[in-house]
Amino acid sequence: MKLDIGGDEKISATAERLWAALNDPEVLTRCIPGCKKMTEISPDSYKVEMQLRVAAVGGSFEGEIALSDKEAPRSCNIKISGAGTLGHGNGTARFDIEPDGEGAAKLVYKGAGEIGGLVAGVGQRILSSVSKHLVGRFFVALRKEFEAPLNGTGQQ
Numbered sequence: 001m002k003l004d005i006g007g008d009e010k011i012s013a014t015a016e017r018l019w020a021a022l023n024d025p026e027v028l029t030r031c032i033p034g035c036k037k038m039t040e041i042s043p044d045s046y047k048v049e050m051q052l053r054v055a056a057v058g059g060s061f062e063g064e065i066a067l068s069d070k071e072a073p074r075s076c077n078i079k080i081s082g083a084g085t086l087g088h089g090n091g092t093a094r095f096d097i098e099p100d101g102e103g104a105a106k107l108v109y110k111g112a113g114e115i116g117g118l119v120a121g122v123g124q125r126i127l128s129s130v131s132k133h134l135v136g137r138f139f140v141a142l143r144k145e146f147e148a149p150l151n152g153t154g155q156q
């Protein structure tokens with residue numbers, strides 16, 4: 001079953017700070033819904049362990065994420081693959097960061113994937129709705145990263 005996502009989000013952070021967050025496995029682990037662990041296996045390649053619930057179906061998922069064609073702090077391509085108790089899938093995505101006023105940036109994203117197995121059985125409409133919900137949760141968590149108080153070194 002094919003799945004497409006895309007959109008844009010304004011984030012209250014400079015393009016440089018947003019880029020740094022999107023390339024930080026610790027930040028991504030906190031922001032990606034269901035992500036339990038993200039481990040670097042080589043530069044720009046990560047093993048991901050997740051626990052997800054899609055509709056009434058829940059389970060674990062292990063996969064890999066690889067970043068490529070990085071143009072800091074503007075754009076990056078992402079390749080995703082994995083499998084688990086929910087099924088299997090793979091996909092590609094791209095994000096572009098554009099300055100959007102003082103101290104803000106717009107993140108434009110587009111992705112496409114193919115999924116199969118148990119999770120595909122819930123149907124295209126439900127999966128589309130769930131994917132939009134998960135993307136929304138990611139951006140809520142990402143925005144909170146930039147609202148966190150600064151520590152004593154002036155860094156978040």
